Amino acid sequence: MSVLISLESIFPYVKWRKGQRELAEEVYRVSKEGGTLFVNYPTGSGKTVAILTGALKAAVEKDLKIYYLVKTKNQLISPINELKKIKSRQKVVTFSYIYNKKDMCLLKSLKGLDYLDFLRYCSFLIKNKRCPYYRKAVKLQGYLSNGDVNVYKYGEEMSVCPYELAKKNIPNTLITISVYNYLFNPDIRAIIEREVNLRLERSILIVDEGHNLPDSIISMLARELRRDWIMRARKEVAKFYKGEDKESIIGELTRLLSYFKYLERKIGGRKYLELNYDEFPVYELDPDKLFKAALAIERREGNELFSPLSYIRKIAEFWKELRTRRAAKVLIFERGFKTSVVKLLYVLPPPDSTDPLRKAHAAIVMSGTLPPAEHLIFTLNLQDKNVRSIGMSSPYAVNLKILGIKGVSSRYTERYEENFIKMAKLIREVYDSLPEGIVLAVFSSYDYLRYIIPYVKIQDVIVERENTTLEEINSKVRGKNKLLIACSAWGKVAEGIEIKVNEKSLIRAIVIAGLPVPEPSSYREKFYEIMLARTRDKDKAWKHTYVIPAVMKVIQALGRSVRSENDRAVAVLLDDRFFEQYVLNIINSYGYKVEEINPRLLKNSILSFFNKA
Numbered sequence: 001m002s003v004l005i006s007l008e009s010i011f012p013y014v015k016w017r018k019g020q021r022e023l024a025e026e027v028y029r030v031s032k033e034g035g036t037l038f039v040n041y042p043t044g045s046g047k048t049v050a051i052l053t054g055a056l057k058a059a060v061e062k063d064l065k066i067y068y069l070v071k072t073k074n075q076l077i078s079p080i081n082e083l084k085k086i087k088s089r090q091k092v093v094t095f096s097y098i099y100n101k102k103d104m105c106l107l108k109s110l111k112g113l114d115y116l117d118f119l120r121y122c123s124f125l126i127k128n129k130r131c132p133y134y135r136k137a138v139k140l141q142g143y144l145s146n147g148d149v150n151v152y153k154y155g156e157e158m159s160v161c162p163y164e165l166a167k168k169n170i171p172n173t174l175i176t177i178s179v180y181n182y183l184f185n186p187d188i189r190a191i192i193e194r195e196v197n198l199r200l201e202r203s204i205l206i207v208d209e210g211h212n213l214p215d216s217i218i219s220m221l222a223r224e225l226r227r228d229w230i231m232r233a234r235k236e237v238a239k240f241y242k243g244e245d246k247e248s249i250i251g252e253l254t255r256l257l258s259y260f261k262y263l264e265r266k267i268g269g270r271k272y273l274e275l276n277y278d279e280f281p282v283y284e285l286d287p288d289k290l291f292k293a294a295l296a297i298e299r300r301e302g303n304e305l306f307s308p309l310s311y312i313r314k315i316a317e318f319w320k321e322l323r324t325r326r327a328a329k330v331l332i333f334e335r336g337f338k339t340s341v342v343k344l345l346y347v348l349p350p351p352d353s354t355d356p357l358r359k360a361h362a363a364i365v366m367s368g369t370l371p372p373a374e375h376l377i378f379t380l381n382l383q384d385k386n387v388r389s390i391g392m393s394s395p396y397a398v399n400l401k402i403l404g405i406k407g408v409s410s411r412y413t414e415r416y417e418e419n420f421i422k423m424a425k426l427i428r429e430v431y432d433s434l435p436e437g438i439v440l441a442v443f444s445s446y447d448y449l450r451y452i453i454p455y456v457k458i459q460d461v462i463v464e465r466e467n468t469t470l471e472e473i474n475s476k477v478r479g480k481n482k483l484l485i486a487c488s489a490w491g492k493v494a495e496g497i498e499i500k501v502n503e504k505s506l507i508r509a510i511v512i513a514g515l516p517v518p519e520p521s522s523y524r525e526k527f528y529e530i531m532l533a534r535t536r537d538k539d540k541a542w543k544h545t546y547v548i549p550a551v552m553k554v555i556q557a558l559g560r561s562v563r564s565e566n567d568r569a570v571a572v573l574l575d576d577r578f579f580e581q582y583v584l585n586i587i588n589s590y591g592y593k594v595e596e597i598n599p600r601l602l603k604n605s606i607l608s609f610f611n612k613a
């Protein structure tokens with residue numbers, strides 16, 4: 001029997017903030033009727049609680065289950081906190097959460113294992129009745145879920161496996177919070193489907209930080225094949241394997257090693273080499289044959305207890321991924337410090353990975369920086385007719401003054417010294433206009449950054465490299481009164497840096513040095529081919545491949561400065577292409593207004609903006 005409840009009886013705050021009630025109503029409508037809703041609401045607008053309110057009302061009334069999915073374990077905290085408040089108001093709401101099994105494991109001695117080794121060891125212990133925590137979890141009857149309880153601590157106190165406890169909770173609760181992996185990694189989803197009676201057609205999915213979803217899926221399905229693994233696998237097979245195909249496997253691995261040597265010569269001074277997918281498995285390996293050998297090696301005589309994953313299994317896993325999913329992939333060869341490696345990367349999320357979005361009764365995809373709806377539809381392979389959108393621009397967007405300058409560009413055809421000097425001079429001008437604070441100079445690529453930065457001639461500058469972490473940047477910033485941070489639009493800094501003192505952002509200016517159009521590569525070519533097949537329009541395919549990803553990087557970078565109503569900042573866009581109507585339309589849709597300015601007036605304009613503050 002369905003129960004009717006009002007939004008107000010769920011919403012745990014006294015007053016709705018601007019846009020929250022409309023959002024809750026729209027989420028309720030889509031969750032009840034079915035379909036997909038894209039929610040583009042800024043950070044700090046209270047979208048999490050509004051979405052939960054709408055989805056919970058529909059779930060209670062229609063007897064549906066909600067899965068709330070986040071990218072990382074740390075992002076579980078925000079929905080859990082909101083649900084605790086909701087639960088104290090509306091008793092019918094029950095929730096549970098589950099994350100990475102290794103992080104939930106009580107056996108500290110397993111923490112050092114890599115994830116696949118850990119999973120295998122855990123199954124070994126379960127199968128052989130050697131994990132006391134698991135045994136207690138199985139015996140535990142009628143554990144009543146209560147999301148208020150920290151399931152890890154509870155498990156620790158009761159000496160019961162927290163992961164198993166969390167799993168038991170899933171079918172008993174209205175809403176389960178988890179990480180993307182659980183539903184968007186097809187292999188893990190298959191396990192979850194078996195273990196917790198997952199019924200997508202009776203579920204509402206809420207995807208948090210949805211702009212991350214395509215890239216997160218791509219990285220969770222990426223695989224590596226390392227030269228040292230092949231060498232170790234060959235030794236393992238020679239020493240421990242007794243199967244009749246032993247010699248043929250050794251021969252294949254030897255030929256594979258020769259292929260690596262050939263690639264090491266071919267790469268020369270380049271950072272990476274894109275391999276031709278059709279030519280790569282020069283020596284066809286049969287994953288089934290490799291898995292059979294792996295099993296025999298892992299269970300070899302005298303080793304019945306447990307051995308870590310064999311290297312031949314790692315090679316089998318790579319080959320399985322290479323040969324099974326038919327979605328477009330690229331193979332990249334890199335020579336690392338210790339070993340060389342072939343990386344298998346998907347160009348777009350393969351269709352089976354995004355199945356949950358299509359199979360669920362309803363899906364809510366939310367973020368503060370969702371790309372245009374059409375782009376998400378094509379990248380996630382959704383049905384256009386079932387998708388609706390709701391958005392609200394940032395109330396703080398007006399605190400960011402955006403100036404655009406024509407006559408400069410990071411286009412490949414314009415990469416010569418005279419233009420580098422022009423670009424560097426403008427960055428310097430912005431820096432000199434500020435009495436204090438941080439200027440974030442966001443370059444269209446790491447290469448472009450390296451061309452320009454020598455001409456900028458500023459002493460206090462931190463340069464982001466491909467492997468720089470946010471912690472490193474934050475530690476270098478401490479104690480500096482004025483500073484330039486030079487980063488790539490495609491790096492971690494432009495995506496996630498936040499530098500605050502007393503709740504105020506120290507980033508006073510952002511310079512976007514060139515529209516960060518992705519560099520041409522076979523990866524992009526494949527992306528374009530897929531977009532062309534999906535859009536059947538060359539211009540659209542081009543925009544989805546190059547223009548939209550570039551503008552979205554700019555939108556993310558612009559969000560680094562003004563984080564609250566206390567912040568004011570200037571952004572300067574340095575590229576003619578920012579004035580193309582299509583680009584301007586996307587920027588405007590986030591509540592930003594670009595004002596064209598003569599470079600000679602730049603300094604005065606910045607000074608007068610801050611003087612008005």
Ligand code: SF4
Binds near residue numbers: 101123162164
């Ligand atoms: S059953 Fe639980 S506690 Fe035991 S090894 Fe596996 S994850 Fe760890």
